Amino acid sequence: MTTISNNKELRDFIIGLPKTELHLHIEGTLEPGMIFSLAQRNGVTLPYASEQALRDAYAFTDLQSFLDLYYAGAGVLLTEQDFHDMTIAYLKRAHADGARHVEIMFDPQTHTVRGVPIDTVFQGLASAARQARSQWGISSYFILSFLRHLSEEDAFATLEQALPLRKDYADLWIAIGLDSAERGNPPEKFARVYAKCRELGFRLVAHAGEEGPPDYVRDALDLLKVERIDHGVRSEEDPALMQRLAEMQMPLTVCPLSNLKLCVFDSMEQHNIARLLRQGLRVTVNSDDPAYFGGYLVDNYLAIAQSLDLGRDDLGVLARNSILASFLPDSDKQSLLNELDNYLAKHNVI
Ligand code: ADE
Ligand code: ZN
Numbered sequence: 001m002t003t004i005s006n007n008k009e010l011r012d013f014i015i016g017l018p019k020t021e022l023h024l025h026i027e028g029t030l031e032p033g034m035i036f037s038l039a040q041r042n043g044v045t046l047p048y049a050s051e052q053a054l055r056d057a058y059a060f061t062d063l064q065s066f067l068d069l070y071y072a073g074a075g076v077l078l079t080e081q082d083f084h085d086m087t088i089a090y091l092k093r094a095h096a097d098g099a100r101h102v103e104i105m106f107d108p109q110t111h112t113v114r115g116v117p118i119d120t121v122f123q124g125l126a127s128a129a130r131q132a133r134s135q136w137g138i139s140s141y142f143i144l145s146f147l148r149h150l151s152e153e154d155a156f157a158t159l160e161q162a163l164p165l166r167k168d169y170a171d172l173w174i175a176i177g178l179d180s181a182e183r184g185n186p187p188e189k190f191a192r193v194y195a196k197c198r199e200l201g202f203r204l205v206a207h208a209g210e211e212g213p214p215d216y217v218r219d220a221l222d223l224l225k226v227e228r229i230d231h232g233v234r235s236e237e238d239p240a241l242m243q244r245l246a247e248m249q250m251p252l253t254v255c256p257l258s259n260l261k262l263c264v265f266d267s268m269e270q271h272n273i274a275r276l277l278r279q280g281l282r283v284t285v286n287s288d289d290p291a292y293f294g295g296y297l298v299d300n301y302l303a304i305a306q307s308l309d310l311g312r313d314d315l316g317v318l319a320r321n322s323i324l325a326s327f328l329p330d331s332d333k334q335s336l337l338n339e340l341d342n343y344l345a346k347h348n349v350i
Contacts, residue, residue: 021094022102028290063183098298101138163200206229211234229245233272250282258287273308285301316344
C-alpha cells in the first residue's frame with residue numbers, strides 16, 4: 001500500500017518536472033491498437049491474428065530482432081492522416097507526461113521505399129506538431145534520420161528529396177540523425193552526407209554506442225561532428241572517451257527501457273545511467289520507441305529512480321540536462337530552466 005502511494009507521489013513529481021524528450025522515433029510510438037486500426041483503414045493485411053498476438057511478439061533479443069517488427073509495423077502508414085494521427089497521439093501523451101518540448105526522429109526511407117511520397121510524411125507530422133503547439137503548448141522539432149543499413153548514396157538521395165520542403169517546415173525540421181542497425185554500419189559510412197548536412201546548417205545527432213563499440217561514439221564525434229550522441233551507453237567501456245564526453249559536456253540521450261528490452265543490460269539494476277551521471281556526463285532520459293519497449297518518458301524516469309535509487313535531486317539534474325541538451329534557442333532554454341528551478345525549490349529539492 002505504501003509502495004503504491006509512494007510510486008504515485010514519485011510519478012507525480014516526475015510528471016511535474018519541466019523537461020524535454022530528445023530521443024524518440026515517431027514510428028516507434030505506433031501502439032498495437034493503432035497498427036490494427038490503420039491496417040483496417042488502409043486495407044493492409046497483418047501477419048498477426050490480434051493486438052495481443054502482436055504484443056506477444058515483442059520479445060526482443062537484440063536491436064535487429066526489434067527493427068524487423070518496427071519496420072513491419074510502420075508498413076500500415078500510408079496517408080497524411082495516418083502520420084498525423086500517430087504523431088498527435090504521441091504528442092498528447094508527451095504533454096501528459098510533462099514534456100514541454102520534444103525532438104522527434106522520423107525515418108523517411110522506411111516510407112518512400114513503399115511508395116509513400118516524402119511530403120505526405122512531412123505534412124502529417126507537421127500538422128500534428130503545429131496543432132499540439134497551439135492546443136497544449138508543447139513545441140517540437142524534427143530530426144530527419146538516415147537508415148544506416150542502407151547506403152550513403154541512398155541517404156544523399158533522401159536528402160535531395162527532402163530539401164525542397166525545407167522552406168515549408170523551417171520551424172520544425174532542424175536536425176539530421178542516423179539510426180537502424182548499428183553493428184557493421186560505422187559512422188564513417190555517412191561522413192560525406194553529414195558534411196553536406198552540416199554545410200546546409202542542420203544540427204547533427206547520431207545513434208552510437210547502443211550495440212556498437214565505443215569507437216563508433218568517437219567516430220560520431222570526430223567524423224560526423226555530431227552535437228549529441230543517441231544512446232552512447234557503451235562509452236563506459238573506454239575511460240578516455242568517458243573523460244572526453246564529460247569534459248565537453250556532450251549530451252547522451254539514454255533510453256533505459258529500450259536498453260532493457262533490447263538486452264543491452266540484463267536488468268534495470270545493472271543499467272549504467274546512474275554511473276554516467278555520477279561521472280559528470282550530460283545524460284538525459286528518453287523513451288526511444290515507447291510502444292515497443294513498455295513505457296513513455298515518465299515510465300523511463302520512474303524505472304531508473306526505482307531500480308537505481310536515484311533521488312529527486314538526480315531527477316532534477318536529468319530534467320535540467322534535457323533542457324540544456326535540446327536545440328531550443330537559449331532564451332527558451334533559460335525560461336524552462338527558471339521554471340525547473342522554481343519547481344525544485346517548491347518541492348524542497350536543492
Ligand atoms: N530505430 C528505432 N529505434 C532504434 C534504436 N533503438 N536504435 C537504432 N535504430 C532505431
Ligand atoms: Zn533510437
